[in-house]
Amino acid sequence: MKLFITVFLIIITISLHGQDENSSTKDTVDVSAIIKTFVGEWEGEATAFFPRKPDRPNRNEKVNVVCKEVLEGNYIECNTKWAIENGRTRRLLIFWTYNKKTEKFNILFLYDDWPEIVNYPLDYDPQNRVFRGLDNFTTSRGIKGEEHVEWEISADSNVIKGTEYNHYENDPKDYWPKSFEFTWRRKN
Secondary structure (H helix, E strand, C coil): CHHHHHHHHHHHHHHHHHHHHCCCHHHHCCHHHHHHCCCEEEEEEEEECCCCCCCCCCEEEEEEEEEEEECCCCEEEEEEEEEECCCCEEEEEEEEEEECCCCEEEEEEEECCCCCCEEEEEEEECCCCEEEEEEEEECCCCCEEEEEEEEEECCCCCEEEEEEEEEECCCCCCCCCEEEEEEEEECC
């Protein structure tokens, strides 16, 4: 009988431990509340870096953002306008959602100055309030690359910081320079 109880307790312990390790984002955070963090008006600044072109200066931008719920709250649409120092502007639509099948957040970028659609899954770290994702792309010169992104939400949800790092197929193995960073501050 002691052996049966011991085996039974071991099986229960292993079973419970396995459930903790396999818990999904939706089990640990309110995905609807997290994604709604983006709703509102934002303003901020951004810097594009050109680490493979040391003679090219950084590109500084001011950004205005309006995010709202669309399609019955299943998506957050962020309409952004980026004003570059030289007076040129660019627009970018960003869509956020939570994919119940993959149990990951998804982000979709639609640019007015870039012909490709950028769409990739994001993991969410609730303890640090950070989204992390990886995307594959091809440069305008036909070079394949990967981009690692991080979106960090402040504890009070009034500041969002984003950072992008990229790696080209012809880069040294561990070379992931910063290519872009931005800060959005809530206006309302």
